[in-house]
Amino acid sequence: MSQSNKKITITDVAQHANVSVTTVSLVLSQKGRISAQTIARVQKAIDELGFVRNQTAANLRTQSTKTIGLMVNNKNDFSTYRMVAGISDVLEQNGYMLYLTQCGQNAEVYDQKLLTLYQQGVEGIIMSPIDDQHLLSLRKPESFQIPLVCLSSAKLDSDIDYITPDNTHSAKLATEHLIRQGHRRIAYVGGTTGSPCRDERIASYRYTLSQYGLPSKQEWILDGDFISEDLVQAVNMLLTEQTQITAILCHDASSALSCINGVRKSGREIGKELFIDERVALISFDDSEQLMLNHPSLTCVYTDPYSVGESAALRLLDSIRNPSDSDHKSMLLPAKFIHRNSA
Structure with a gap:
């Protein structure tokens, strides 16, 4: 059956599968005790009608945006690409999307973009300092009620969780x-x-x-x-x-x-x-x-930047899933020795 000329709703799916709207909602969210036969019937209705779930609306209902913010400076180099790839891969595997923004070398711009990410409703932010002096001054904004993880180049005396090479x-x-x-x-x-x-x-x-x-x-x-x-x-x-x-x-x-x-x-x-x-x-x-x-x-x-990105994403997801665990955590990542011809 094709209904491409109208927007298919969850109610349409329920009527087509001869089940309640609540049952369809539980199937979509993979919650509740629904029989395999009912799940199959709902899925068949979804396929036949071409239903596409409105994830934004679902997120609003569950108070979850499934989005993470990433703040980097304007380094367009080999290491940055690898690090972003590590973050993105972990987040996508866990059903999250990444908002990426660059801040340049201006601390005021950095703070404003950090606030903008927060106002967008992201569930957590991974942040890379502008430089070493900025690293020394980083503190978690008191108004932020979401987890933050810092991609640090050294040990950080701060209330922000951080990932750094050893x-x-x-x-x-x-x-x-x-x-x-x-x-x-x-x-x-x-x-x-x-x-x-x-x-x-x-x-x-x-x-x-x-x-x-x-x-x-x-x-x-x-x-x-x-x-x-x-x-x-x-x-x-x-x-x-x-x-x-x-x-x-x-x-x-x-x-x-x-x-x-x-x-x-x-x-x-x-x-x-x-x-x-x-x-x-x-x-x-x-x-x-x-x-x-x-x-x-x-x-x-x-330290491979990809593993830095992976570790930062996993640490942030852990903080999101365990909000009661407020202990400040840091992680030192071991180095790899790549033996070539210069030494």
């Missing part, structure tokens, strides 16, 4: 790997002074060196946020003046690319073979398509 363990893995390969003078390049993520990694890097009785000098630690000629030149000068350095830990993909150019500008090459052709080993705390395709490809110690 920076301490990552730096230990990377530093110990280089030490076992015979490196005794290891530098750290990239990041901004005062960055919580950078501070955690450098503290672990220095502590690991001290455990093996190896030095860590302040002049072997270079700042630098993005790919820049200044950072390239700083790496060049470091290796020219400190010829004993044979390995570098790179804060992120941008720092790694600057290190590659800086190493080559100093007249040295990149590679794992210690003391052969004056090579310098590199390990990145980030990954990108450029690092994979670089020659030599770069060894990485990093």
Whole structure:
């Protein structure tokens, strides 16, 4: 039977299946004790009439919108795509839709868009800070009565649940790997002074060196946020003046690319073979398509952004389903060691 020229209602389905509207509603919501035969009859009526459930109306009746907000800054990179994919996959598997918005680098815009997501009736929000300084100031708005999860780059002293890579363990893995390969003078390049993520990694890097009785000098630690000629030149000068350095830990993909150019500008090459052709080993705390395709490809110690997204979505769903569990929870995600040709 076709009734394509009129909107099919739940009442039409009930009449067609010769059951009550309540029975159809229970079948659609998969609630109540309905016999298999009745369910089959209702489903047959739905198929024959071409009924499409009005999910918005159903959500209003159950006080559930089945929507989640995601706030990210304007990073259109490999890691962001992977992270969003992890969030989206988990939410879709659990019957939720994702509202995605970008905030740029303005804190006022960030706050306004966060409020807009809340006003749209989302059941929870996953949020990514603008930068490290914003990360330090994040607090859950007192007026928000929904769960929030922060995609943090470091441990967060806040009342917001957060998911973060285990920076301490990552730096230990990377530093110990280089030490076992015979490196005794290891530098750290990239990041901004005062960055919580950078501070955690450098503290672990220095502590690991001290455990093996190896030095860590302040002049072997270079700042630098993005790919820049200044950072390239700083790496060049470091290796020219400190010829004993044979390995570098790179804060992120941008720092790694600057290190590659800086190493080559100093007249040295990149590679794992210690003391052969004056090579310098590199390990990145980030990954990108450029690092994979670089020659030599770069060894990485990093947390897969997809697993970060999955973990954030699962944590938020758990908070939605268990609203009485108000304890603040955080999650440190382990790093993966991706062994390539640079170290």
